[in-house]
Amino acid sequence: MEKMGEWKQMSLINELTQGRELARQLQDYLNAPSSSSSSSHETRELIVLRIQASYEKALSMLNCNTSLLTDQPQSSELVIGLSESPLSHSVSPRSEDSDHDFMDQDKKRKTLPRWAQKVRVAPGAALEGPLDDGFSWRKYGQKDILGAKYPRGYYMCTHRNVQGCLARKQVQRSDEDPTIFEITYRGTHTCNLASQVKLPLGISENQERGTSNQQRLSSSMAAPNIKVEDNLVFSPPVMGNSNFAENVSSSFISPAATSVMSADRLLDNVDIPNSEPQQLTGVYLAAASSTDSLTVGLDFPFGSDDQFHPNFTFDNNGYFS
C-alpha cells in the first residue's frame, strides 16, 4: 500500500520533528537560569534521552525502512513531553522524605517514578488506531477527577499477575481539547514487552480498545485512538529467575523478546545493571514513537540503589519533589 510508505515517511518526519522540538525545549531549559534545579535536571535528562531515542529511531527507519515498521496510520503528535507538575502534588506523600520512599517499599506506596505525556489525537486520522504503546494494558479503575471534565482511567500491565509487572498508566482527556490526552506512566515494566508487536491484524488492540470504543461509558466516551509514546522498562527479573525471560517468551512473546534485547544492546550509553536485580526499580526505556516500534529506547536507571550511579542520569533519585 502506498499509505505505508507515506506513513513511514510521516513517522520519520515525526521523529525528526519531535527531536527538533525536544532539542528546542532542551535549549530553553539550558538557557533558563534554572529555577528549580531538581525537576529541571530530570527534565533535561529526559529530553536528552528522548532526543536520542528519536534519532535512533529515525536512523533505524532509514536503515531498514522495510522491515521495521508496523506502521500505523496514526499521525498523532506528541504535544509535549514531560509534565510532572500536575500530578506531583498528589503523588509524593512525603516529599521531603521522598528519598526514603525507596526504603520503605513495603509500606507506603512506592514512589515510583512517573512522567506524563500529552498526546494529541488527530481528529481525522485517529479514528481507529489502537492506542498501542506496545504494551498490553488492563483497565482497573476510573475516577472522576476534581476539576476535570473527563474521568481518568487507570490501567495496569496485563501481565501484572503473571509476571508481577508493576507498570501502570493513567489516561486522562484534556478538559477542553478532547483531542489531547495526558498519559501518565508510572512504574516499570518488568514484563517482557509482551504483545508489543502490533501486527496490522490488530492483535493487541483489544485491550486498549476498551478505552476507545466503549459501549457504555458512563459519563463520557473515552479515548479515541491515540498513538502514544511509551516507556518500556526492562528491569532485572524481580522473580529472581534468570530464566524468566525464557518463560515469558515461551508464553507469549516471540519476536518481541528479541527485539527488546537488541534494543537493549543499542544503549551503550547507558549502563544498565541488568544482572543485578535490585528491587523493583528498573530501567526505563523511553521510546519515542510515532509508529510503534518499541524497539528503540533509552533507559533511565532510576536509582535507589547505591550501586548505581549513572553518570548521566538523574541524580535526582527518581522521584520528583
Next chain:
DNA sequence: CTTATTTGACCATC
C-alpha cells in the same frame, strides 16, 4: 469458559 471491563467501595495521603 476465559478474560477484560465496569463500578462502587475501600484505603492512603493531604
Next chain:
DNA sequence: GATGGTCAAATAAG
C-alpha cells in the same frame, strides 16, 4: 474531610 488511587465483585464480551 476531600481527593486520588486501587481493589474486587459483578458483568460483559469473545
